[in-house]
Amino acid sequence: MKKIIELKQVYKDYPQAGNLQTVLHGIDLDVVSGEFVAIVGPSGNGKSTLLNLLTGIDHPSRGEVIVNGAALQKLSNEKLTRWRGANVGIVFQFFQLLPTLNLLQNTVLPMDFLGKLPKRQRQQRAMQLLEQVGLADAADRLPSQVSGGQQQRAAIARALANDPPLIVADEPTGNLDAATADAVFELFAHLRDQGKTLVMVTHNAALADAASRKLEIHSGRIHADTPTRVG
Template sequence: MALPPPRPDAAAVELTAVRKVYTTGAGQFAALQGINLQVDRGEFVAVVGKSGSGKSTLINMITGIDRPTAGEVWVAGTPVHTLTENQIAVWRGRTLGVVFQFFQLLPTLTTLENVMLPMDFCQVYDKAARPERALALLELVGVGQQAGKLPANLSGGQQQRVAIARALANDPPLVVADEPTGNLDNRTAVAVIDLFRELTQAGKTIIMVTHDQDLACQSSRIVTVAEGGIRPAATERGGDA
């Protein structure tokens, strides 16, 4: 399914007047109320907020999992809000890498095979070159020696590193991480944040949802979501990234 050509020199993420209204048995609920947000290429942005604040809905807008009721969502120059379901599937595979809290590695595949999976699914890179690329990504995140092991034989921190390598498989410009350190001890969580910082220095854009304010402060910018909107504190900078 052909995608519209991306807008040149666009920001990594641009949300304009984005509203999301859900209809429930109790009536309508506005999860997002006119969100405006820009994330520049190469930024490491932490999204924080209380449960029910709207941060998960915000991320769902950016990843194309859900559609806005009103407003525009542009990611890497593509108007995501205008894409069909088939187009979104193709676009997501090429544009986004997603890192989950619970890793979501397939237990019957080796770590190498898990990283190759997005390449196989989207048919990117020559088939013979995929194992070499997967191994290079595992080495990039520090777990190259674990390439032949099943996920169950890895520590939580190692599994999360594999999940990050998988998110990078198709060389997406944007990586979205949803509570990626939630199941990790503090030392390992800091190591993952350091890895994200290195990736942004290499040109990737990272958007991370986290409940940990200390880790959020290691990002280059903190976006605070509250009651379906973004607080003015979204302009505050994080750490030295």
């Protein structure tokens, strides 16, 4: 199986009160194509920092971060932005939809940025993705005109816009009620079944158990790395 993620002795330091605080300590991690990895552990232990390194939003202080064949620590910010648009779909806890664009326009936006598809095909693909997440009837609504669960489903459609090999989600159900969270997670399970590689930070134990692999992060270190029953 192809390795989508390779982390080699990754450290991340942040300056704090004149000193360096190490948030991640010597992380080694391989994730192969088609895996669904849940990252769990207490708040403030480095889970979101790890996701930011995988997406190129942040840089390692030491070590190597290789995602889909690209050594992210070697790329300029401009190249990273372009790489991210083609290789990673990001789903945030707070949705991060642009408030002045409707759901269709929000879904088209990553395709406009990357420019891989001809313009006439972008809206068609965006509508197909909104239909896939059950939002075809809400395509012309603004984010403020739909529920939190619908906004998160639209954010998932947007993350899929450029058909990236990797989907990364940071607490994607953290602001949703239990029933809505279940519906959103069904979407992730469907993406897993389609062969997408998924890495998700979650505090929800049931959701973590539905992944194929569970990483426990404590004090910036991988405390446990176990396959779940699903895997």
